Amino acid sequence: xxxxxxxxxxxxxxxxxxxxxxxxxxxxxxxxxxxxxxxxxxxxxxxxxxxxxxxxxxxxxxxxxxxxxxxxxxxxxxxxxxxxxxxxxxxxxxxxxxxxxxxxxxxxxxxxxxxxxxxxxxxxxxxxxxxxxxxxxxxxxxxxxxxxxxxxxxxxxxx
Numbered sequence: 001x002x003x004x005x006x007x008x009x010x011x012x013x014x015x016x017x018x019x020x021x022x023x024x025x026x027x028x029x030x031x032x033x034x035x036x037x038x039x040x041x042x043x044x045x046x047x048x049x050x051x052x053x054x055x056x057x058x059x060x061x062x063x064x065x066x067x068x069x070x071x072x073x074x075x076x077x078x079x080x081x082x083x084x085x086x087x088x089x090x091x092x093x094x095x096x097x098x099x100x101x102x103x104x105x106x107x108x109x110x111x112x113x114x115x116x117x118x119x120x121x122x123x124x125x126x127x128x129x130x131x132x133x134x135x136x137x138x139x140x141x142x143x144x145x146x147x148x149x150x151x152x153x154x155x156x157x158x159x
Contacts, residue, residue, distance in 0.1 A: 001097055002122045006130060008137055009115045012148050016105035016112040020080040021158040022147050024103065028055060034146050036060075051075050054087075065091050073100070080105040091136075095128070097121040114144065 012019065022030055028042035028049075040058040047053025053072045059065050068089030075082050086092065086099040100119045105112050118137075120128045151157060 002125065002127060004120045004122065004128045005117060006120070006133065006137070007115070007117045008141070009113055010141060010144060011108060011111060011113045012144075013111035014148055014151050016080045016107050018151060018158045019105050019112060019114065019147070020077070020082075022151060023144065024075075024082045025049065025077070026158070030147065030150075031143065034150055035143065038063075045069070047072070049075075055084075057089075065089065068092075095123055095126045097123050116140070 028044065032039045032041050037060065040060045042055060042057045045054050045056050049055075049072070051072055051074060055070045055072070056067055057070070058067045066089075068091050069087050070084045071087050073083040073085055081102070081104045083100065083102045085101070092098070098121045100121070102115075102117045104115045106115065118133075120133065122128055
């Protein structure tokens with residue numbers, strides 16, 4: 001098994017705690033509401049959202065994927081950090097064992113910077129290339145931008 005790591009970050013005018021609440025703590029409610037064409041539902045199948053919880057994301061009929069499951073590995077609300085792992089789902093295919101993520105929102109000027117690190121745990125000797133995960137990275141960034149627009153349009157939400 002090999003591990004390949006990728007990082008990305010983006011800046012926003014939204015405060016770190018507000019982004020953390022929207023994108024991490026309440027994503028199971030917010031994301032399906034904002035992107036019903038992409039996400040059918042997100043539900044906790046184990047736990048209540050804390051460390052050890054398992055969250056299942058279900059995709060709409062006709063989507064490329066059916067579902068995926070994430071395990072919450074670490075949750076630091078005071079420092080706006082979440083570590084979680086993609087542990088099951090057809091998105092892993094036959095080449096990936098799992099994907100672990102670390103997301104951190106840090107203050108930057110009057111807004112924040114979001115730093116994301118992904119560790120792709122491959123099966124066997126398979127080596128994943130950045131262009132192979134570009135679509136997933138672009139979708140994640142697109143999701144963050146949709147949430148950012150929602151928060152800018154609704155400044156009292158997650159205050």
